[in-house]
Amino acid sequence: MTERRALPAADADPTIAALPAGTRALLAELWTERAASELAAGEAFAAVERDLAALDADPAVLALAARAVADEPEHAALCMLLAEAYHGAPLPLPAPRPFQLPVHDGADDVLRRHLHVVGLCCINESIAVAFVAACLADAAGPLLAGVHREHLADEIGHARVGWAHLGSARVDAEVRAALIPWLPRLLTANLAVWHDRIGILPEAGVPGHALPPARALRAATIAAAREIIVPGFAHVGLPTAAAATAVDRAAR
Amino acid sequence: MGEGGMKKLFHAVVVVGAALTGAGCGDDEGGSKLDASAVADASVSSDARVADAAPGSDAQPDARADGMVIIL
Numbered sequence: 307m308t309e310r311r312a313l314p315a316a317d318a319d320p321t322i323a324a325l326p327a328g329t330r331a332l333l334a335e336l337w338t339e340r341a342a343s344e345l346a347a348g349e350a351f352a353a354v355e356r357d358l359a360a361l362d363a364d365p366a367v368l369a370l371a372a373r374a375v376a377d378e379p380e381h382a383a384l385c386m387l388l389a390e391a392y393h394g395a396p397l398p399l400p401a402p403r404p405f406q407l408p409v410h411d412g413a414d415d416v417l418r419r420h421l422h423v424v425g426l427c428c429i430n431e432s433i434a435v436a437f438v439a440a441c442l443a444d445a446a447g448p449l450l451a452g453v454h455r456e457h458l459a460d461e462i463g464h465a466r467v468g469w470a471h472l473g474s475a476r477v478d479a480e481v482r483a484a485l486i487p488w489l490p491r492l493l494t495a496n497l498a499v500w501h502d503r504i505g506i507l508p509e510a511g512v513p514g515h516a517l518p519p520a521r522a523l524r525a526a527t528i529a530a531a532r533e534i535i536v537p538g539f540a541h542v543g544l545p546t547a548a549a550a551t552a553v554d555r556a557a558r
Numbered sequence: 559m560g561e562g563g564m565k566k567l568f569h570a571v572v573v574v575g576a577a578l579t580g581a582g583c584g585d586d587e588g589g590s591k592l593d594a595s596a597v598a599d600a601s602v603s604s605d606a607r608v609a610d611a612a613p614g615s616d617a618q619p620d621a622r623a624d625g626m627v628i629i630l
Contacts, residue, residue, distance in 0.1 A: 462571055466571060469571060470579045474579035474580065475579070534571055538568070541572050541573065
């Protein structure tokens with residue numbers, strides 16, 4: 307978690323007040339759903355933090371993971387701040403979206419823990435970085451930009467959990483060899499989930515409201531895979547040919 | 559995201575992240591580790607428009623078994 311900066315008052319954002327009522331209702335609903343997802347992400351990070359502890363992960367990695375667990379409820383609160391700004395009145399905090407860590411059939415318990423770290427942090431959170439950056443670039447109002455700036459800084463920290471772990475001595479040659487065949491599968495699966503979720507968003511987006519067109523958001527996920535994740539695997543010494551092919555397939 | 563912006567994100571996420579536990583130097587651009595907030599600030603004014611990609615996804619049978627949820 308980075309140090310929080312003061313955000314503009316919700317009722318001081320003229321871009322929100324200028325929207326038609328129907329669009330405001332839609333965005334209030336989307337941000338309430340995002341809050342539920344953030345709460346689920348907090349549970350996911352808590353589970354991955356336990357995985358990392360069981361793996362005797364590097365202390366630096368454990369510290370980053372602990373921060374991430376604390377960040378996600380704050381993200382939910384930021385989402386509700388936006389939801390209420392669009393709604394124009396207080397809203398109840400939703401229940402967390404149901405979540406279960408992937409089972410990764412065929413992996414033993416130790417490998418499954420490593421896969422959870424790679425899947426949530428190296429892949430999902432790196433994609434989230436590019437996604438939030440794309441949304442931030444489309445945020446015209448001060449409140450939206452402020453919330454997305456906070457969110458982006460935190461997502462960078464969350465992705466670092468995975469890359470710090472892969473770069474650590476705790477991920478030895480045997481673990482690396484076991485991870486390699488899973489990388490394209492994880493990329494394919496995570497991109498599919500992202501694209502499914504993007505599919506429920508308005509195809510044309512809502513210009514100026516941190517909601518770019520769906521095709522741009524899909525493209526951001528692919529760009530993250532091609533320009534952050536696959537080169538990231540290379541950076542920590544993992545082969546990337548199969549992973550790159552998986553991304554190409556997902557982009558079609 | 560423009561090409562330069564994605565490169566900066568790669569550095570902030572991967573290079574700095576891996577350097578925290580020993581892989582790479584972590585400060586090969588500009589002589590200092592990139593602060594996450596600084597990257598976020600810079601992204602406000604960067605050309606973060608992304609190139610078009612073909613629509614549609616390539617869901618595999620294992621998507622639910624191996625995929626993670628997210629922020630959406």
